[in-house]
Amino acid sequence: AQSVTQLGSHVSVSEGALVLLRCNYSSSVPPYLFWYVQYPNQGLQLLLKYTTGATLVKGINGFEAEFKKSETSFHLTKPSAHMSDAAEYFCAVKGSSNTGKLIFGQGTTLQVKP
Amino acid sequence: GAVVSQHPSWVICKSGTSVKIECRSLDFQATTMFWYRQFPKQSLMLMATSNEGSKATYEQGVEKDKFLINHASLTLSTLTVTSAHPEDSSFYICSARDQGQGNYGYTFGSGTRLTVV
Numbered sequence: 214a215q216s217v218t219q220l221g222s223h224v225s226v227s228e229g230a231l232v233l234l235r236c237n238y239s240s241s242v243p244p245y246l247f248w249y250v251q252y253p254n255q256g257l258q259l260l261l262k263y264t265t266g267a268t269l270v271k272g273i274n275g276f277e278a279e280f281k282k283s284e285t286s287f288h289l290t291k292p293s294a295h296m297s298d299a300a301e302y303f304c305a306v307k308g309s310s311n312t313g314k315l316i317f318g319q320g321t322t323l324q325v326k327p
Numbered sequence: 328g329a330v331v332s333q334h335p336s337w338v339i340c341k342s343g344t345s346v347k348i349e350c351r352s353l354d355f356q357a358t359t360m361f362w363y364r365q366f367p368k369q370s371l372m373l374m375a376t377s378n379e380g381s382k383a384t385y386e387q388g389v390e391k392d393k394f395l396i397n398h399a400s401l402t403l404s405t406l407t408v409t410s411a412h413p414e415d416s417s418f419y420i421c422s423a424r425d426q427g428q429g430n431y432g433y434t435f436g437s438g439t440r441l442t443v444v
Binding site for chain 1: 331333359361368369370371373376384418420422424433434435436437438440
């Protein structure tokens, strides 16, 4: 069975500071991992995904994440936070069932202070 | 890129009435669509998986007679909340799996805010 744990339900950074959102996963099969962002009253937008190959994945808006199998982690980072990055972030793993459903973490609210 | 249109974006209905939410894949065929429910400040809870031309697969604890899902074509899935009650008020989001992207393409609709009064 697959599961995702996001450490820290709320992260606050200053504008221009490093953003680090933590995600650990559990998977019985090689994982497909995703990071999504959600703005208020909107759906989810894909930031990046890891399937196979290079473990450092670059996404949109300057975000990147590194797949570390030994640590079962897929942390999301951005070197310099912008005010517009304030949102809810979800880490997800694709389930191993035939339906291919995504299993989401609890979410992390990112606050960016001026 | 892949686009999923979800309609309406918000709806207010009276208790006891039914509400239909549509989810359309605009530029790809989606043999599988997913319906989620999201409570305030919480993660997405998968309600059901919708497969074109077959019955939906509901997650444990989701009432299939209350949340009717129809996936009649490769581009349209609908969720009908029957006999809605205030406790059904929530944010509902659909997601379509783009087979053209293999196992990697999941596109989300913009969500529907349902308020039952």
